Amino acid sequence: MGRPPTAGAVDRRERLLIAGIEAFGATPYDEVRISTIAAQTGVAAGLPFHYFGSKRGYYLEVLRYIGVQLREVLTVPPGLDPGASVRAVLLAHFDWLESHPVALRELLRGPMGADPEARVVFEADRWDGMSQLLTALGVAAPDARTRMMVEGWITMKDDVMMRWIDNPSVPRDEVIEFLVRVLGDIFDGLGEHGAGYPDLSHS
Incomplete structure (x- = not known):
């Protein structure tokens, strides 16, 4: 050894x-x-x-190192209801992006789509972070439908955050509430195919 x-x-x-x-x-x-x-x-x-x-x-x-940092930042605080858990994670994500250099944000939105291996690393790290949140929300074993819809939300969420960083013309709290509502709507739609999805609308 x-x-x-x-x-x-x-x-x-x-x-x-x-x-x-x-x-x-x-x-x-x-x-x-x-x-x-x-x-x-x-x-x-x-x-x-x-x-x-x-x-x-x-x-x-370097991409894996960023993913490790993000997973640590996006750990869900214990004892929160579903809506508060999502808000806490989104707020931590915003704070992390704002406090890091422009180079990191450019790397995150860089042309990884043309690099399949880099994209796999990036997507795996993003999903690991989201899995922490889903587990805290009681969705520990998402099926294929759930994963597809939630991955779509992750992509939208990241794009909205980057746009906000570039031009914070909308209050950050409003952006967070919008993202919570969209995820809540996704859970509502998924709930029509089975039980076990958290209600974010009253949290």
Whole structure:
């Protein structure tokens, strides 16, 4: 069994991941130079390849790192009713987006559609975060219909949030209430095909 990474190694790896957010978010993928990132981060030129194997491996690991951060941020507070749980998660998501650099937001809305593997990583992390919320709402084993409809809501939610970040002309609380109502309507529609969906309208 290999030795666990030292604190210094973890610190260097995390510094590279943070630097990767800036690099891949601010620069087209083909123009990103790993040697430049290493120099700016103060690590040996070959260390990114030691940790991540290749430029592509580095890029995918940056996406996974963002996903881990998001899952931690979007943990549902205990003891809340369904509507309050959704609002708390949406508020935390807004706060996280606002407090992070433009490069990260550009990376999240970057052209991943042309990169199937990156899209798989991104979608898996988004669904993991949503699964936490669904479990808290009592929908621990969503069927195919539920997953399709909720994934559509996630895509809309992310797009609305990014548009709001660009131009916050509508009060944030109104945007959150709109997103809660839309998810509630989806649950109402799904409820026609079976029981077990939370009512968000009176929370």
